[in-house]
Amino acid sequence: MTSRRQFLKYIPCTFVVTKYNAVLADNKNVINYKITAKKTSFSFKDNTSAELLLYNDTNPGPTLKGNVGDILRVNFTNNLDEPTSIHWHGIKNINKMDGVPYLTQDPIQPGETFVYEFPLNHSGTYWYHAHMDSWKQVAKGLYGPLVVSNSKENIFDDDLVILADDWRLNKNYEIDEKSFGSLMDWSHAGRIGNWLTINGKKSPEYQINKDGLTRLRFINASNARVLKFGSSLKKMKIIAVDGMSVKPFFQEVFTLAPGQRLDISVNLNDLSEVNFFEISQKKPLNAFVLKTIKSNQITNNKRPNFSSKYSFPSLENAKIIKIHMQGGAMGNLAKAEFEGVEKDFRTLATEDRKLWAFNKEIGSYDYLLGKVKTNEVVVFDLWNDTRWPHSMHLHGNHFFVKSNEFKGLNDYLLRDTYLMQPGEKSKFVVLADNPGKWLFHCHMLEHAASGMVGYLEVI
Numbered sequence: 001m002t003s004r005r006q007f008l009k010y011i012p013c014t015f016v017v018t019k020y021n022a023v024l025a026d027n028k029n030v031i032n033y034k035i036t037a038k039k040t041s042f043s044f045k046d047n048t049s050a051e052l053l054l055y056n057d058t059n060p061g062p063t064l065k066g067n068v069g070d071i072l073r074v075n076f077t078n079n080l081d082e083p084t085s086i087h088w089h090g091i092k093n094i095n096k097m098d099g100v101p102y103l104t105q106d107p108i109q110p111g112e113t114f115v116y117e118f119p120l121n122h123s124g125t126y127w128y129h130a131h132m133d134s135w136k137q138v139a140k141g142l143y144g145p146l147v148v149s150n151s152k153e154n155i156f157d158d159d160l161v162i163l164a165d166d167w168r169l170n171k172n173y174e175i176d177e178k179s180f181g182s183l184m185d186w187s188h189a190g191r192i193g194n195w196l197t198i199n200g201k202k203s204p205e206y207q208i209n210k211d212g213l214t215r216l217r218f219i220n221a222s223n224a225r226v227l228k229f230g231s232s233l234k235k236m237k238i239i240a241v242d243g244m245s246v247k248p249f250f251q252e253v254f255t256l257a258p259g260q261r262l263d264i265s266v267n268l269n270d271l272s273e274v275n276f277f278e279i280s281q282k283k284p285l286n287a288f289v290l291k292t293i294k295s296n297q298i299t300n301n302k303r304p305n306f307s308s309k310y311s312f313p314s315l316e317n318a319k320i321i322k323i324h325m326q327g328g329a330m331g332n333l334a335k336a337e338f339e340g341v342e343k344d345f346r347t348l349a350t351e352d353r354k355l356w357a358f359n360k361e362i363g364s365y366d367y368l369l370g371k372v373k374t375n376e377v378v379v380f381d382l383w384n385d386t387r388w389p390h391s392m393h394l395h396g397n398h399f400f401v402k403s404n405e406f407k408g409l410n411d412y413l414l415r416d417t418y419l420m421q422p423g424e425k426s427k428f429v430v431l432a433d434n435p436g437k438w439l440f441h442c443h444m445l446e447h448a449a450s451g452m453v454g455y456l457e458v459i
């Protein structure tokens with residue numbers, strides 16, 4: 001492993017093929033995928049063409065599917081002009097497969113191949129995305145869904161991924177390249193877009209079985225926009241949050257912050273269609289439509305069997321890690337330490353492009369937040385002492401948190417990404433049962449790039 005600074009010294013380095021030798025059990029089913037990242041033209045609207053960075057030339061990238069117990073093996077080739085890596089968001093991964101450059105692997109150079117291989121231990125809705133300059137690479141389309149199934153949950157007649165992205169396009173329906181790196185975006189809400197797609201399309205329509213039961217797997221792949229979904233149904237039945245099954249509950253609308261996932265179960269009964277809207281702005285947008293078609297193949301009289309193997313742990317001997325989040329526009333961060341030097345906020349912003357801090361330190365991929373033992377119960381005692389919401393994501397280990405965004409739900413949910421409102425104080429009860437160096441960062445990707453990032457080491 002090379003550190004970032006060492007690495008910068010010898011760019012360009014020689015291109016080698018990195019081979020991961022499987023040490024996983026031989027008797028498991030291996031699901032093989034081949035993924036290539038490259039520049040690809042894509043049309044957001046008829047007669048327009050945008051240059052994106054895509055996996056296998058599609059937006060979103062291919063939906064990777066497996067069952068609990070399988071091994072996922074992805075033979076990945078980087079045909080971009082820049083280094084990259086892939087993170088498997090929400091997967092309790094083997095640390096060296098987690099895809100964080102400089103922390104868990106060296107960046108994958110142009111022309112190089114890297115084999116990601118890891119077991120799928122938990123069912124749920126996940127996604128994968130670039131983790132190198134992700135504020136740019138994700139904004140240009142480097143992501144895709146990952147769905148892990150479990151036979152006990154297999155009661156649905158239709159199962160659809162609803163991957164939403166909020167693109168910032170110019171008037172020619174191309175990526176607005178000029179605004180990349182805008183200090184205004186980085187110090188405010190992040191790169192907020194102007195063009196919503198669902199699975200790469202504007203307001204798509206999906207046909208589902210009449211009288212059937214449908215599972216919708218929402219994923220927010222936006223750089224920064226907190227999406228809010230409503231529908232023409234009175235209420236939506238939520239069955240999973242961040243890939244993890246929950247005791248079903250009903251909401252009229254729900255928010256979905258960058259990086260988060262949420263699954264709902266829909267039964268249209270007598271309706272012939274249902275409309276879904278994105279309502280985070282004054283004017284609701286048509287997100288997508290479900291329309292029923294006739295079918296005789298309904299297998300819908302099974303009862304779901306959702307269960308979680310995790311229970312809320314005792315906090316008696318919990319290790320507390322305090323994380324004071326500061327910075328951004330209109331914030332109270334006067335000074336912070338960056339690469340060992342204390343600097344005032346203005347200098348950090350204008351000279352270093354750093355704007356956010358944990359505990360008065362500008363974070364990075366090598367900023368250690370705490371070191372704990374495997375199976376230790378850890379409490380992140382967080383305070384969002386900024387004027388902005390932050391979608392906080394922990395790699396490799398999940399945490400219980402009171403998810404205040406759901407109306408009437410006064411319970412802890414197991415999550416991997418939680419949206420903290422301005423001023424909010426919150427406790428993440430982390431089940432540190434997966435050893436390794438695990439990034440903890442804001443999933444507003446501009447915030448992560450400008451300091452809201454660190455890692456937890458589980459030894």
Ligand SMILES: [Cu+2]
Pocket residue numbers: 389390391442443444447448452
């Ligand atoms: Cu943030």
